[in-house]
Amino acid sequence: MRSGWAASIVGRPIGWDSYGNGYPGRMTSPDAVDVDQPLAVDVPAAPHDASGERVPTRDLADLAPPARPARRWTPSRVVATPAALDHPHGQQIVERVRALGIEVEHLRANRLTGVRGQTDRETYARAKSTMAIVVSPPSRRVLQPIAPSADWRVDLAEGCPAHCQYCYLAGSLSGPPVTRVYADLDDILAGLAAYAGRGTVTSRNARRADEGTTFEASCYTDPLALEHLTGSWRRAVQHFADWDAPVQLRWTTKYADVDTFVGLPHAGRTRVRFSVNCAPVSVRFEGGTARVPDRLAALRRLALDGYPVGLTIAPIIALPDWRERYGELLDEVRAAVDGVPDLDLTAELITHRFTPGSKEVLLGWYPRTRLEMDEESRTRKHGKFGAVKYVYPREQMAELRDWFTAELTARVPACRILYWT
Numbered sequence: 001m002r003s004g005w006a007a008s009i010v011g012r013p014i015g016w017d018s019y020g021n022g023y024p025g026r027m028t029s030p031d032a033v034d035v036d037q038p039l040a041v042d043v044p045a046a047p048h049d050a051s052g053e054r055v056p057t058r059d060l061a062d063l064a065p066p067a068r069p070a071r072r073w074t075p076s077r078v079v080a081t082p083a084a085l086d087h088p089h090g091q092q093i094v095e096r097v098r099a100l101g102i103e104v105e106h107l108r109a110n111r112l113t114g115v116r117g118q119t120d121r122e123t124y125a126r127a128k129s130t131m132a133i134v135v136s137p138p139s140r141r142v143l144q145p146i147a148p149s150a151d152w153r154v155d156l157a158e159g160c161p162a163h164c165q166y167c168y169l170a171g172s173l174s175g176p177p178v179t180r181v182y183a184d185l186d187d188i189l190a191g192l193a194a195y196a197g198r199g200t201v202t203s204r205n206a207r208r209a210d211e212g213t214t215f216e217a218s219c220y221t222d223p224l225a226l227e228h229l230t231g232s233w234r235r236a237v238q239h240f241a242d243w244d245a246p247v248q249l250r251w252t253t254k255y256a257d258v259d260t261f262v263g264l265p266h267a268g269r270t271r272v273r274f275s276v277n278c279a280p281v282s283v284r285f286e287g288g289t290a291r292v293p294d295r296l297a298a299l300r301r302l303a304l305d306g307y308p309v310g311l312t313i314a315p316i317i318a319l320p321d322w323r324e325r326y327g328e329l330l331d332e333v334r335a336a337v338d339g340v341p342d343l344d345l346t347a348e349l350i351t352h353r354f355t356p357g358s359k360e361v362l363l364g365w366y367p368r369t370r371l372e373m374d375e376e377s378r379t380r381k382h383g384k385f386g387a388v389k390y391v392y393p394r395e396q397m398a399e400l401r402d403w404f405t406a407e408l409t410a411r412v413p414a415c416r417i418l419y420w421t
Helices: 004-008 088-099 120-128 185-195 206-211 223-230 232-242 279-285 292-304 322-337 356-365 394-411
Strands: 032-034 077-080 104-106 111-113 130-134 144-146 150-153 179-182 213-216 247-253 270-276 309-316 345-351 379-382 388-391 415-420
Touching: 077 088, 088 104, 088 130, 088 185, 088 223, 120 130, 150 185, 179 223, 185 213, 185 232, 223 232, 223 247, 232 247, 232 270, 247 309, 270 292, 270 345, 279 322, 292 309, 292 322, 309 322, 309 394, 322 394, 345 394, 356 388, 394 415
Parallel strands: 077 104, 077 130, 130 179, 150 213, 213 247, 247 270, 270 309, 309 345, 345 415
Antiparallel strands: 032 111, 144 150, 379 388
């Protein structure tokens, strides 16, 4: 009998999420993945973000892949559903993938087989190295607010090849982590107009009204990890450049491959943020990503090309020498933006927090992690949906906030802090 994570996905009806909520209809075989269903399932009581999520628990021991250096992701298997091939962008993705020398398998239905390996580790590895070209599920076409980042969340893909040991997506998966990229990009972008002017985070917030209606496009994925395979975010940048309205596309990344975005007409309507951290955190916990110096070099390239840019400093971890280490990071930022004319730079500051469920998942996934998740040293709080989360105590949180606010202002005076959480 199978146990743990693998057993949790065997024989479930299509659409069953990790909370036991089911969708009526077809049944899946033990060796099938329904790639037309979301990778991370949204339910009202469980928002995606770390500050309020409710996550399932699974035994993921021995499944953690080894850290590897950043490089362009080359999936070992790419599949396309019949519906995806009905869309021009789906056909373009197929062409891009084939041009890279990767075979594309045409599925007869939305059911992917051959993911199951001889061991749980092999099953996980096969899923993590597989990309499916699909049509976005209906739930993804109804946009949801994503405070405090942006007015609306828009998904162009789900899944990420990186291996960050604090990743909250890992605690939200409803099945094997096959990356889904969406073929119906034209329909997704066309549907955004209905949301313009309707948000509450920026479009109706006096302090951030200059950003217009904002659309966050990196919630469940990392755009630069997939862009060479899909071209989706480049198309989105062009769409927003042509959209004559007070709107802004936003996405964040831990990669640095921005070649195809430099020189692209963007009209200043796309803000690219780079997720950065001090060296002990980025080197120890962010497997398979670009080095922070490379991310900052990419930020500089885009800023010189006129893009609004940003820093996502997350998760801020209170290391014993955190002032020294984060001071070094801020000095790197200062050097990276030195001399950039008309710099438009923002910062989003997010402290480390975890839930009981995400802790269990991450400790199982990365059993030898040195990530601190000591409940006794944290403050237990309830999110707005009642979920338990563990954050730094109030005094420590205030100390962190005061330091980052003062030091960012002193070292990078052009930077605007959008929020702290």
